[in-house]
Amino acid sequence: MKKHLPLLFLLLGLALVARSLLPEPNKTDFDLAAFGRLPVVVNGRVKPVDTVARTALVVLQSSQSIAAPDETKLTPNEWLLDVLFRSSRADAYQHFEINHPDLLAIFSLTPAEGRAKRRFSFRQLEPKIDELQRQARLAEPVEVAIRTPFQKAVAQLYANLGLYIRLKASLVAPDHQDFLGELLTYQKNVTAGVAAVRAKEAGQPHDPALVAQMMESGGRFSRMGELAYLLAVPPNDGESNTTGWKKVGESLLDSFPTGQINPAIMVYAGLARTWKADQPKEFNEILRLYRAQLERNFPQSLVKCDAEARYNSAQPFYNAMILYVLAFLIAVISWLVWPVELGRAAFSLLGIAWVLSTAGLLARMWLEGRPPVTNLYSSALFVGWSAVGFCLALEYIYRNAIGSVAGGLVGFATLLIGYYLSLGGDTLEMMRAVLDSNFWLATHVVTVTAGYGATFLAGFLAIIYIFRGVFTKSLDKATADALSRMIYGIVCFATLFSLVGTILGGIWADQSWGRFWGWDPKENGALMIVIWNAIYLHARWGGLAKQRGLAALAVFGNIITAWSWFGVNMLGVGLHSYGFMDSAFPWLLAFAGSQLLCIAIASIPLAMWRSFRA
Amino acid sequence: MNPLVRSVRDFCVSLRLTVILLALSLILVFASTLAQVDLGIYAVQEEFYRSFVAIWQVGGIFIPLPGGYLVGGLLLINLLSAHIYRLKLEWRKAGIQLTHSGLIVLLLGELFTGLWQEDFQMTISEGETKNYSESFRLYELAIIDTTDPKMDEVVAIPDAKLAGAALVQHPKLPFRVATKAYYPNTTLARRDAAALSPAAAAVPVATRGVGSSVAVTPLPLTYKMNEMNVPSAVVELIGDEGSLGSWLVSPHLGAPQTLSHAGRTWRLELRIARAYKPFSLQLLKVTHDIYVGTDLPKNFSSRIKLTTPDGRDDREVLIYMNNPLRYGGYTFFQYQMDSSRGQTGLQVVRNPSWLLPYIACIMMTFGLLFQFGLSLRAFIAKRRTTAKSVVV
Numbered sequence A: 001m002k003k004h005l006p007l008l009f010l011l012l013g014l015a016l017v018a019r020s021l022l023p024e025p026n027k028t029d030f031d032l033a034a035f036g037r038l039p040v041v042v043n044g045r046v047k048p049v050d051t052v053a054r055t056a057l058v059v060l061q062s063s064q065s066i067a068a069p070d071e072t073k074l075t076p077n078e079w080l081l082d083v084l085f086r087s088s089r090a091d092a093y094q095h096f097e098i099n100h101p102d103l104l105a106i107f108s109l110t111p112a113e114g115r116a117k118r119r120f121s122f123r124q125l126e127p128k129i130d131e132l133q134r135q136a137r138l139a140e141p142v143e144v145a146i147r148t149p150f151q152k153a154v155a156q157l158y159a160n161l162g163l164y165i166r167l168k169a170s171l172v173a174p175d176h177q178d179f180l181g182e183l184l185t186y187q188k189n190v191t192a193g194v195a196a197v198r199a200k201e202a203g204q205p206h207d208p209a210l211v212a213q214m215m216e217s218g219g220r221f222s223r224m225g226e227l228a229y230l231l232a233v234p235p236n237d238g239e240s241n242t243t244g245w246k247k248v249g250e251s252l253l254d255s256f257p258t259g260q261i262n263p264a265i266m267v268y269a270g271l272a273r274t275w276k277a278d279q280p281k282e283f284n285e286i287l288r289l290y291r292a293q294l295e296r297n298f299p300q301s302l303v304k305c306d307a308e309a310r311y312n313s314a315q316p317f318y319n320a321m322i323l324y325v326l327a328f329l330i331a332v333i334s335w336l337v338w339p340v341e342l343g344r345a346a347f348s349l350l351g352i353a354w355v356l357s358t359a360g361l362l363a364r365m366w367l368e369g370r371p372p373v374t375n376l377y378s379s380a381l382f383v384g385w386s387a388v389g390f391c392l393a394l395e396y397i398y399r400n401a402i403g404s405v406a407g408g409l410v411g412f413a414t415l416l417i418g419y420y421l422s423l424g425g426d427t428l429e430m431m432r433a434v435l436d437s438n439f440w441l442a443t444h445v446v447t448v449t450a451g452y453g454a455t456f457l458a459g460f461l462a463i464i465y466i467f468r469g470v471f472t473k474s475l476d477k478a479t480a481d482a483l484s485r486m487i488y489g490i491v492c493f494a495t496l497f498s499l500v501g502t503i504l505g506g507i508w509a510d511q512s513w514g515r516f517w518g519w520d521p522k523e524n525g526a527l528m529i530v531i532w533n534a535i536y537l538h539a540r541w542g543g544l545a546k547q548r549g550l551a552a553l554a555v556f557g558n559i560i561t562a563w564s565w566f567g568v569n570m571l572g573v574g575l576h577s578y579g580f581m582d583s584a585f586p587w588l589l590a591f592a593g594s595q596l597l598c599i600a601i602a603s604i605p606l607a608m609w610r611s612f613r614a
Numbered sequence B: 001m002n003p004l005v006r007s008v009r010d011f012c013v014s015l016r017l018t019v020i021l022l023a024l025s026l027i028l029v030f031a032s033t034l035a036q037v038d039l040g041i042y043a044v045q046e047e048f049y050r051s052f053v054a055i056w057q058v059g060g061i062f063i064p065l066p067g068g069y070l071v072g073g074l075l076l077i078n079l080l081s082a083h084i085y086r087l088k089l090e091w092r093k094a095g096i097q098l099t100h101s102g103l104i105v106l107l108l109g110e111l112f113t114g115l116w117q118e119d120f121q122m123t124i125s126e127g128e129t130k131n132y133s134e135s136f137r138l139y140e141l142a143i144i145d146t147t148d149p150k151m152d153e154v155v156a157i158p159d160a161k162l163a164g165a166a167l168v169q170h171p172k173l174p175f176r177v178a179t180k181a182y183y184p185n186t187t188l189a190r191r192d193a194a195a196l197s198p199a200a201a202a203v204p205v206a207t208r209g210v211g212s213s214v215a216v217t218p219l220p221l222t223y224k225m226n227e228m229n230v231p232s233a234v235v236e237l238i239g240d241e242g243s244l245g246s247w248l249v250s251p252h253l254g255a256p257q258t259l260s261h262a263g264r265t266w267r268l269e270l271r272i273a274r275a276y277k278p279f280s281l282q283l284l285k286v287t288h289d290i291y292v293g294t295d296l297p298k299n300f301s302s303r304i305k306l307t308t309p310d311g312r313d314d315r316e317v318l319i320y321m322n323n324p325l326r327y328g329g330y331t332f333f334q335y336q337m338d339s340s341r342g343q344t345g346l347q348v349v350r351n352p353s354w355l356l357p358y359i360a361c362i363m364m365t366f367g368l369l370f371q372f373g374l375s376l377r378a379f380i381a382k383r384r385t386t387a388k389s390v391v392v
Helices: A002-021 A032-036 A049-061 A076-085 A101-106 A122-139 A149-168 A179-201 A208-227 A248-258 A263-276 A280-297 A299-314 A316-334 A339-368 A376-398 A402-424 A438-471 A477-512 A521-541 A547-565 A585-602 B003-012 B015-039 B041-049 B068-085 B091-116 B159-164 B209-213 B356-391
Strands: A039-042 A045-048 A094-097 A119-121 B053-058 B061-066 B118-125 B129-145 B153-158 B176-183 B186-190 B214-218 B232-239 B242-249 B257-261 B264-290 B297-307 B314-320 B325-327 B330-338 B343-350
Touching: A002 A299, A002 A316, A002 A339, A032 A049, A032 A076, A032 A280, A039 A049, A039 A299, A045 A049, A045 A299, A049 A076, A049 A094, A049 A149, A049 A299, A049 A402, A076 A149, A076 A263, A094 A122, A094 A149, A101 A122, A101 A149, A119 A122, A122 A149, A179 A208, A179 A248, A179 A263, A208 A248, A248 A263, A263 A280, A280 A299, A299 A316, A299 A339, A316 A339, A316 A402, A339 A376, A339 A402, A376 A402, A376 A438, A376 A477, A402 A438, A402 A477, A438 A477, A438 A521, A438 A547, A438 A585, A477 A521, A477 A547, A477 B356, A521 A547, A521 B015, A547 A585, B003 B015, B003 B068, B015 B041, B015 B053, B015 B061, B015 B068, B041 B053, B041 B068, B061 B068, B068 B091, B091 B356, B118 B264, B118 B330, B129 B159, B153 B159, B153 B264, B159 B176, B159 B232, B209 B214, B209 B242, B209 B257, B232 B257, B242 B257, B242 B264, B264 B330, B264 B343, B297 B325, B297 B330, B297 B343, B314 B330
Parallel strands: none
Antiparallel strands: A039 A045, A094 A119, B053 B061, B118 B129, B118 B343, B129 B153, B129 B264, B176 B232, B186 B214, B232 B242, B257 B264, B264 B297, B297 B314, B325 B330, B330 B343
């Protein structure tokens, strides 16, 4: 048994990965996956409907899993279909997360009335929407940085309701019994209708019923054009025209003079009717025909949308997170029993998790056509990826499970940070003008982020040194020396990456802002990491600190890196304004506090460390 | 050697001093980052980095810190003396030598940039041609002889001179310029003697031009990113036969004032300082792309026609984000844009030492790679021998 443990865990890890590649279960006869792969444009990017469904759910309720009031579980695409086409049902879904008690009081609701005590339906909120709007207007003039938690919660919920209402108006007129029927009538009458309206304006005889019908349709289309969230109508001239995508309402307004409704609009209206009437066969047939039509004009977009939908359902980073935790636990246990077998098992799990992360990163790079780091979310992925890469190298050399423990921990922690950062919405964002440079994203951003990863890793290795030394007897001289050497080696890499990355950043700034260095907060943060690593190296070379002191120094590097990574973004000043966030400030403080505690533990005299006690 | 001198020297070249100085610079950088929230970037640069002692204000407490010049200078001395006294020239230390030399190049580059870099901006509308750029912060008193209809002769007195010197004499001017009052930041309003604030009442009243009907209120200097200091001055022109009177000059006035003396005519205005170029730029077209369905900017670009008076250069260039135009020792960056008005704002920088960071980057990268590579090789070799001995 013991002998087979590494193989067993290897197979377990591979099974997890294999399972994630299987298609998602579908209890309905509707081809939900094919619907999820349809291309639409949101936030300036062609993306599959599947991504829209998942990010909307995450934004509204911080989670992709949703169930109807009768407890049947819905896939994100199923949920979105109801929102888009059958709002009578979607209005009862409890997907608006409200955590602030005072905000609930506005709606006269109690947590008990919500799903999981915090999620509420549109129908529950609807009666007091006017009051919410009044509160949102009060909060609006207050600068984001100084809003109270209540004001933030109000603004968030107001934006979420807006998102929901806009989604509902994206493809068909919301609350319309038979939009397809209206469109067909409209198409039949539009030429005569436009003539009638012109005649009325010219003061000539006309059919008032026809004019009224045209005015009503026009009003409906124009409301849809204003509200809609999705740009769902593709341009007729295909892929090369990236700016030709339109909202359904806009495209319908354009059809008044021509009398020609874009076929995509009829497709969506047909999908709406068959979805509502529970006609899966017809629904799937419409999808198939539309898809065949798209294949001609948008082959590349479809390839990417298919891949992205597959990436979404495989959730590589979520599975990597599970594997990192497993690797961490098994590696820790290997320090107590069966060091060789469990050590190898942990190593292979860490390896699988890292390969999975690599695949995830590569998929994102290919989808975006960008280097790996483009925003805060992807920086978290990359910090973890680079740190775990170092850990695998360490573990390969030393085979003492230290690399696996540190790798599992850092990998898990960074992906957890990434998960929280992903709650803001779609993580594949378009780059604003100044950042639109693949060369500098690939050089400066990647090296600086790898520098963060290495500095963090050195800090976590130091924590292992301190904890094993103080609380266990396992830190013998050989292990202590090895750990110390590992920290030193990683700090060397950290210095190299952060120094080169920082200077490259200066050169980029020289290219785009006209100055090499401007003491901008983000620049200062990067510089602080470089200085800190330089302090560590010089203190070591000068013999100013021994193993224990160096470990404490490396732990402090964690605080500096966290400050540089997130802290400076919370100040709300500076040119690097693409990653502002302030909600995580308490977490940053807590992290800094925990690191200071580690340093305090390290400063206990060596004679009292369990490992060194005589 | 005197033991005291020796111990001082040993401290100066020591790694202990290096670590202390690095720690001080870390604190300085951290403090300056926090201070930016209140002071703004420009004031922070002056207070923390272009100074020997910086005062960091936290709440009501003032904490003195060694400033950028002091820490940077001491680090440079420490580094140089360590190389002279302590670090031997040998190939195994070549990486350290190279890295440190790169650092010296980088620090010197920053010093030269601070000393020599000039920053200007250039706002051009579509179709317009300009052969000068304008300062971000500096002003000048322009006295323009317009007597000859074919040619203007401009004498420009920098605002620093106006603020500092009581009397300016220039060979091209038949009068001297005396500053009666200078205020670096002001607002103007119609003069209403009854409602004058004490500060405004203390400003001397101009005897000629529009100044006699204008009230000047001095304001404290602003350091905010989106605000500018707008100065006002009262200047007296003194000819050979005595005073010609005094004028209020300020960019707020909007239009120049004219005066005649000894059969010639001048225009008088306090304006944003200009730097003329030996070439001119004509803005052909601005482009502001956004991502479809959003207001997220995708690209800003300006198509420009570059010409020199001698006709040697006459070509079109495209300036966009991350792609500046480098020409004649100047670099033109896409800086601002108002596409609805067909206007572009270019930042114009002259920095003779702009290449130094590039050189430093290369030196330090290779230095560190070499040094850490050596350590890594030694480490792997050592592991191999231990591994072998274990097997044996």
